Amino acid sequence: xxxxxxxxxxxxxxxxxxxxxxxxxxxxxxxxxxxxxxxxVALLDVYWDRITRVTVNxxxxxxxxxxxxxxxxxxxxxxxxxxxxxxxxxxxxxxxxRWDLLVIPPGTPSDTAARLMAAAVxxxxxxxxxxxxxxxxxxxxxxxxxxxxETVWESEGGRGxxxxxxxxxxxxxxQ
Numbered sequence: 207x208x209x210x211x212x213x214x215x216x217x218x219x220x221x222x223x224x225x226x227x228x229x230x231x232x233x234x235x236x237x238x239x240x241x242x243x244x245x246x247v248a249l250l251d252v253y254w255d256r257i258t259r260v261t262v263n264x265x266x267x268x269x270x271x272x273x274x275x276x277x278x279x280x281x282x283x284x285x286x287x288x289x290x291x292x293x294x295x296x297x298x299x300x301x302x303x304r305w306d307l308l309v310i311p312p313g314t315p316s317d318t319a320a321r322l323m324a325a326a327v328x329x330x331x332x333x334x335x336x337x338x339x340x341x342x343x344x345x346x347x348x349x350x351x352x353x354x355x356e357t358v359w360e361s362e363g364g365r366g367x368x369x370x371x372x373x374x375x376x377x378x379x380x381q
Contacts, residue, residue, distance in 0.1 A: 214245045216307075217323040218253065227334050231326035232295060233310040233319045239283065240271045247276040247297070255301045257281055265292040266311065293335030308335045318342060 218230035234242040239262070247257045256279065264270050264285045273280050290296065295307045308326040310319050322342055325331055333341065 214249055215319070215323075216246060216249065217327050219327040219329070221253075227306065227332060228294070228308050228326045228338070229305040231308040231310055231323040233314065233323065234312055236312050237267055239267055239269065240274060243271075243274045243281070243283065244276045247274070247281050250297060250305070251277065254297070254303075254305060255299045257297050257299050259284065259298040261286055261290060261296045261298075262309075263287060263290040263292040263294070266309070291335040293339050306335075308338055 215233040215235075216230060219228075232246055234246075236242060243260060247260065250257050257276070259282045260274075261284045262270060264287055267285075270285045271283050273282050275281075293309055295309050297305045297307070308322060310322050314322070322338060325333075325338055325342070331338070
């Protein structure tokens with residue numbers, strides 16, 4: 207698979223801001239981890255030292271590769287169906303620890319994704335990934351309907367929004 211050619215959409219909590227359940231948010235352009243992970247990990251290598259392992263819940267990922275090549279090193283990829291929140295990604299570094307990111311579904315409307323990215327880095331936030339998604343759906347029920355529509359369309363063989371279709375394609379932010 208080719209790496210995603212689209213800008214990385216990630217928001218990171220300021221370094222040392224607080225011990226939190228979520229350290230930031232990632233809004234991938236697709237559900238293809240092989241294409242999406244290298245750019246994310248390459249960025250996070252700069253902030254958090256070398257990332258050596260990534261884990262996901264396979265609920266939202268059709269294929270979970272065993273490893274991905276990232277800027278000259280290999281990152282092992284694993285999955286936990288029961289133990290890991292389906293809306294989170296866990297990253298590990300031998301030198302500096304563990305980080306958890308909220309994963310915003312690729313077809314999420316731009317305004318909802320922006321709200322979720324901001325909520326994930328809010329120092330007052332103590333919610334896990336699914337709780338943040340549920341809170342957003344409770345506040346803006348039309349957003350969940352749009353996400354459900356994408357799921358039905360994709361399950362019938364269609365495609366969600368093409369990568370990069372949303373207006374929010376800013377570069378990574380964070381400290």
